Amino acid sequence: MKIMVCIKQVPHQDARLDVNGAGTWIQEENIKFEINPYDQNALEAALQLKDKEAGTEVVVVSIGPERVTQSLRTALGMGADRAVHVKDGAADGSDSLGTAKILAAVAKAESPDLIFAGFMSDDGNLAATGPMLATLLGIPHTTTAVSFQKNGAIQVERELEGGALEVVELNTPCLVTTQTGMNQVRYASLKGIMAAKKKPIDVKTVADLGLAGQVGADAAKIKIEKLYTPPKGQGAEILSGSVDEVVGKLVGKIKELGLL
């Protein structure tokens, strides 16, 4: 069985985020990056399947500049078998559809039985790439998996609104996007880290994938016009006293401001 895991490198959760000079994205110089937390769960799900089924191959795929190598090596250290790195300035500025097209081209070459991806990325929060990728490949998919089993077919418990869960069964090939917390993500053991030195990272360009001119900023249908920190409000007033007093004061305020 072959599993493809889509990984995005995003700013580390502890990184200090500032808007860049152009006001269109964050300042990416000198900040720490990590594998998107949702994708970490996706990778762990794949590795758990590999632990159970001998002969399973896990291929991680990522798009981005040189720094992405570090995330791919982390994935290899955790136990993935090999990596594909789409490293090409022509991919910069791709929207979800452009990203999905690149991943679809890799998936067509790899023909995986199963694709895992994080439900969304920690930076864009669009939750669109996974379903778009499945659609481009013409395979079934499900999203926000909180548990996963494979007994012949794939059974997924997925999270719905209001705490409800839905159980979905899919035939392979298929795509599953994962919710954080679905599993406890392992860390790379030293044995894994040393083994990763010998695992290949296959570097591709957009042209290698036959997508020249079809992805990247120029082809994107969604563009970020402006990124900014919302202006601070007028300030809050904290009401104190017993519950009855606070409720009384609150009602008085609402009336005073003519909100009712």
Added chain:
Amino acid sequence: MSSTGDARPFDLLAPTPEHALLQGTLREFVAREVEPQANEHDRSERFNHALFRRAGELGLLGVTLPEEYGGAGLDAVAAVQVCEALSTSDPGFALSVLAHSILFAHNVSVNGSELQRKHVLPRAASGEWIGGLCMTEPEVGTDVLALRTTAKRDGDVYRITGRKTFITNGGVDEKTLGDCFIVYAATEPERSEGGERARRRASSEPKAISSFLVEKGMPGFSLGQKWKDKAGMRASFTAELVFDDVPVPAENRMGEEGEGTLHMMRNLEIERLTLAAMSLGIAQRSVQVMVDYANDRKAFGKPIREFGQIQRYVAESFAEWRSARTFVYDVARRIDLHGSGQRLDADATKLVATQMAKRAADAAMQVLGGYGYMGEYVVSRLWRDAKLLEIGGGTLEAHHKNISRELARNPSMLRD
């Protein structure tokens, strides 16, 4: 197919992709598994054997050991990373890991025979065995050459008699001895009554010291008293070990008779450097804690970080920590684990880092005031732990002596 190679700019703290990955693993391991148990094991003075085995599973006990024996075959920088990271959370546990992996396993790796390496290293790297180094005796510390434990040849065995004390990992609990130890003992051949031996002892000439691997289960080898109520490092187990005419097979002697002193010297650089690395971890955590507290705590209507007195503690501690860290990692990258040549700097790193860490922990306690003095806050533990590093693995005074002597012998060290 092609490989991207490594185009990362030089990073002193993680010079290769493997070091960078190790850094990530250590960060996660410490946050998820070490930190939650640290206070409790300090309070109860218990060694966490399960966590030790978990460190073995992750490969953290065999960082410098050869890959063919279950290690990672990495360098001194990696060993420093491990000791530093563990000490940001639990210096007591870090000390157990260091005593096992550096004082014991790395020593066997460098000084042991092929057969001994094959026997010991895979068990040490996995954490199946816990080991330690027996040097100090009840009446002999820094003047190690005056040790009194003896090993007398008796056919195919040596009979070892004596007592060793302050042995980290001497046991895993009150009743259970550690698994394997390097024991330094005097192997002078017996001479006639009042002969050569007595003459040498009287004239305090150096004895012939040899190294032996002594394993749990050998007759006459037992756990003596456990040292309780230590000021710090309470999550490591410190014990006295008793050798009562223990028959140790001759094949358990490391190297030749009389090579014990050489073995000690060969391992000193990495020992001192990793102990210095522990101090870095203590200082880093101390700075983190004081900065967080100084931002949150208010006095006279503003955060205390706005007061000059507090700023001095924070800034001095930060700058001293960063300086020591750069020094330790720079020496680490130059140390050849199978050679020597960094003795002076290894002594100097420990001399400077241990005192720096004690000052940083003290500053953190001062910034936190009454809260810092309370047991449930981590700084009082760090403050207690920091002190040991000025004593164990070479006292400050031993470093003073070594550094001064080395500079007198080799003044060219000061010219480049």
